[in-house]
Amino acid sequence: GENVEQHPSTLSVQEGDSAVIKCTYSDSASNYFPWYKQELGKRPQLIIDIRSNVGEKKDQRIAVTLNKTAKHFSLHITETQPEDSAVYFCAASFSGTALIFGKGTTLSVSS
């Protein structure tokens, strides 16, 4: 089955810096890669996703890149703000099947 590794487990940046979180997956059949943000005590919320036919996707300060050959994908947050502080999860799935999640990255943005 699918296995997703996520690094780093914690990340501390200064406000305005960029943050990068990386994930690798094991199943070459996986074709959907979402990223979720979870604030303390709340449910995970989808922030961006990418499919295997696309190499990069951007949404304002957030971007995701995918390297199918190496089986890894990354989340990039630019111009970080204190409200970006949260736990971020990557996940992978083959279309129509269950999402398998990484173990999460706790991002702290200090002002």
Place this chain on the structure above:
Amino acid sequence: NAGVTQTPKFQVLKTGQSMTLQCAQDMNHEYMSWYRQDPGMGLRLIHYSVGAGITDQGEVPNGYNVSRSTTEDFPLRLLSAAPSQTSVYFCATQIGDTDTQYFGPGTRLTVL
């Protein structure tokens, strides 16, 4: 349109007790799933269902049962609770063919 609802929000059980965590959705989504979240372990898939009458096991199914008699409801049953099942449980639904999953608010379960 209430989206995905979960009840109860909090529950404390004693070892060996049974209970059912409820998940309901009013969006007519076929796909529903249950995850548990533990510190440092991320979200682990327990069971999922691709439609009424169809269920399948995820990564950590032991100790849990599910059924899907209607599209709207996907209850998770703990037959004999154990302290290792202390966790936050999230139900999720998937929008049609988009693969996008949305999570319910969660149930925090403590087993003493």
